Amino acid sequence: MHLFATQVNDIRVWRSPDKTRLVFDVSDEVAHSQFFLENPQRLVLDIRGTRKPATVGTPSLSTTPISKIRYGVRNNKDLRIVLDLKNKVTSKSFLLKPNATYGYRLVVDLFDGQKKAVTPIKQPSQPSSRRDIVVAIDAGHGGEDPGALAYGGGHEKSVTLNIAKDLAALLKKEPGFKPVLVRTGDYYIPLRERTSVARKSGADLFISIHADAFTDRRANGASVFALSRGGATSETARWLAQRENSSDQIGGEGGISLSDKDDVLAGVLLDLSMTSTLSSSLEVGDKVLKNIGTINRLHKKQVEQAAFVVLKSPDIPSILVETGFISNPKEGRKLKTRNHQRALARQIHKGVKSYFVKKPPPGTLLAKLKADGKVNTRPDQYVIQAGDTLSEIASRFGISLSSLKTANKISRSDRIRTGQVLVIPN
Incomplete structure (x- = not known):
């Protein structure tokens, strides 16, 4: 009889546009190694001193490069997992420490192979005075990171994706606007990679959508945040920023490179860019907040400022919209309804449009329509x-x-x- 110190409690799979994430919930911290075998293509994963109970099922693999998952025992003490692959992939594996939702997790990322590198999204060929205003819409959390738990069940990641898709649909119908969804399905994107997607799409505005939670279920109301240069404007804002930023332990790199600039020049460039960008962020945030306030109680009547990672784009005005407290019984129930999600998207859309109608970026179709007196301002x-x-x-x-x-x-x-x-x- 052999004793195993650790066991696999569950297995989950998340598919995103360029990779597959396989997550093994393990009962304790584990050591592991991995290697590839060819003809046929396989990935072998050895987990030290671990077993897999028969009660743990196999997730659906239909949309993944994995055709089958096989298990065996190695050296009478280690769990060997063999992934039979449909095509060639590259892999990265790492262990995540426990968080508020999960315990220890062994993560295996399979990156799609034999594909061309992703190129930045370019505007269609059109006269320089006719380009669309690009709005990057980021649905908070996703995949392995479910976000806050809703009162009565459900997760933040589903609410934010619905609102993001509703907002994108509204902007798509608006002449002169082009929405870009940062996340289109139930998968995780590292925080700094989200701003990278916005930058590659040439975004004029970045909106990150969330649904808040707090230990006190009485907390309620929607909020809009912009980046704080000197710290959070309130204790609540500071706590929220720390909670959101901690989710980036899942991984991720990115951001603007200033490696070719000396310290003084880099500092001046960032300071100038941030001053202009932050001013625009506060202005568009105020428009969005006031519109949300017509259908929802506001947690604070002014745009708050905190050090959210997704807001740290020196070159793109960025706001984070907390659509309400999903942990509050009344707001939690509302936030899970499609009617309220659509209403929130509509008010965010109104705020965004009113800001750009007032200050259309030079060279855009909206700027031309405004100059020609053709901007639609009808109810x-x-x-x-x-x-x-x-x-x-x-x-x-x-x-x-x-x-x-x-x-x-x-x-x-x-x-x-x-x-x-x-x-x-x-």
Whole structure:
């Protein structure tokens, strides 16, 4: 009989556009090694003094380069895992320490091989005065990093992705805007890599979307953050920044390189860039916050500042939107509903649009439309669909039924019809 000090408790797989992440939940800290075998392609992983109980299942592998996972015992004490591969990959493995959600985890990243390097996203060929305003939308957390646990079940990562996709859909319909989703599915992207995606896409604005949590369930309200140069503006902001930044233990490198600049020049360049960028961040953040405040209680009535890693882009105005406290019973339930998610996306969209209408970047289509007096400043409208009711429409847009009726001069006896256009008041 052999005694194993550690065991594998669960196995999870996360697929992203360029890699597959395989995660083994282990009961204690472990040592491991890995190597490749060819003809056929295999990756062999040896975990010291570990076993895999029969009750641990195998996750779905259909979208991964793995065709099969096999297990064996090596030296009567080590767990040998063999990944049969469909094609050639490169690999990186590392151990993660316990966090608020998981215990020790052995992570194996399989990077897709035989692919061309990812190139920056370029604007379509068009006159210089017609380029779109690029808005990078970052859904917080994802994959192995679920974010905050929602009251009554569910995770922050799902809420943020829904809101991000809703916001992207709204911006896509807006002339002169081009949304770029940093994360399109349930997978993790390192914090500094998120800003790198924004930079490669030529973003004019970076928005990171989150849903907050706090130990006191009474905490509630939405917030908008910009980067603080001298530290957080409040104890709550400081605590939140530390919590979000700690998730980057999952890995990640990136950021602007100033290696070819001397210390003085690099400092001056960053200081000049940050001063301009921070001013823009605070201004667009204020627009977004005020619009969110029309449908949601605000945690603070001004844009807060904290040292979030995802906001540290010297060249891109960046804001982090905490859409509410997912740990609060009332807000947690609302944040998990599609109606409220769509309403939040709509208010963020309004704030972003109003900022750029006021200050369109030179050389953009919006700047030309504004100069020609063709910017659409009409109230938002909605075309009634079959089965719609006024109360459902009001709920969908996060407004009161009475304000919807007043804006459209609808009395109690009036009936609505399919195809009728409603004005949606602010």
